[in-house]
Amino acid sequence: MLTSYNLKMPGAVYSGENALDQITGLIGDEVKQIAVFTDQGIAGAGLLELPLERIRKTGKKTVIFDDLAAEPTYEEAQAAADRFKSSGADFIVAVGGGSVMDAAKLASVLATDAYGVKELLDNPGLAEKSVRTLMIPTTAGTGAEATPNAIVAVPEKELKVGIVNDHMIADYVILDAAMTKKLPAGIAAPTGVDALCHAIECFTSNKKNPFSDLYALQAFEMIMKHIEKACLDPDALEEKQNMLLASFYAGVAITASGTTAVHALSYPLGGKYHIPHGVSNAMLLAPVMRFNEPVCRHLFAEAYDRLRPEYDNDRPVPGAxxxxEQKSGWIVKRMEEIVERLGIPTSLKEFGIGDSDLDSLVEAGMGVQRLLGNNMRPVTEEDARRLYLEIM
Ligand SMILES: NC(=O)c1ccc[n+]([C@@H]2O[C@H](COP(=O)([O-])OP(=O)(O)OC[C@H]3O[C@@H](n4cnc5c(N)ncnc54)[C@H](O)[C@@H]3O)[C@@H](O)[C@H]2O)c1
Ligand SMILES: [Zn+2]
Structure with missing residues (x-):
């Protein structure tokens, strides 16, 4: 039987050197006022000036919201949307990581009194876009610039929840490594591994299809090749640009397919314990991939053939x-090695989480059926317990 699948994308994407120069021309004559969404980390790093100098060239009135919260709760996202609404701006430029882009995406569908973020949590279908958005990612990254998702923390549920609606797909995207050049390794590494998770989870998802495979596998290859240099060498601009493009591709793969058990089990770690999204995913990546390996072996082997690695720490690797089993084993081991070499925390103990937290973690993780259902190997409550125990 033939299956159907679809692909949704931002209206226009500009990538590479001087891509930021496109900003001025993208903002049409009809726009009256521009709202710039960003956060203190980005403003503090002096990064805002790069897009701002291009925005100023339009001569349009501009309002800057530079204090958006990292990994916002739904109430913080609502507060940002309210401030945006009362500003009267009719175009949004988001300059930031997933946190800023998600807040901007929500604001773009909230210029109405008919519903708020709380209502969207229960009924995401309500969302309707009323202003156009330009996304400029500063991490590589969440791929939020490609997806129809906005993730907010819901403190009452001690969870992070994804609101998904095609109206939140960006109208324009600019991928320029000038924005990630100074990204500290402590942020570049986990956000890079987040993109790696998106790629491999989408490639091994029950929702995989020809569209998502194309983007997921390409993203996987680029990230495996470039992530270490991009994160550890401040001057590696080419690798950083490759990571930006790969995290965008991985975001497209999410849009066409969906993440699986890494992201599902990661949500309570962010929602309850405030572990950064990339870090909690990085911790779970190897345990979940080892768990999935018996069922996904052929897919990991396909990824290996795509990568055609020749050496592993100067040792020749298994040939064509x-x-x-050998190919698949190498891929899983290599992903684990990347997390280790990038120095990302691998134990929940570093965050003060211990055995007494296990039951509630398992219960919350098992609640994320939207993503667990995508995992090719079914995850039982016992499996979830063992996976959390592995990272304790
Ligand atoms: N919408 C989606 O499709 C999607 C996908 C994955 C994750 N997410 C969400 O995105 C959020 C995480 O986003 P993130 O990982 O990009 O991190 P982030 O946006 O939370 O940023 C992390 C920190 O890095 C700083 N920072 C960002 N770019 C910088 C730069 N270039 N230089 C210096 N500092 C910089 C920020 O100021 C912030 O303090 C989470 O809430 C997660 O759930 C969304
Ligand atoms: Zn993610």
Missing amino acids: EANE
């Missing part, structure tokens, strides 16, 4: 004649 290697069997699926």
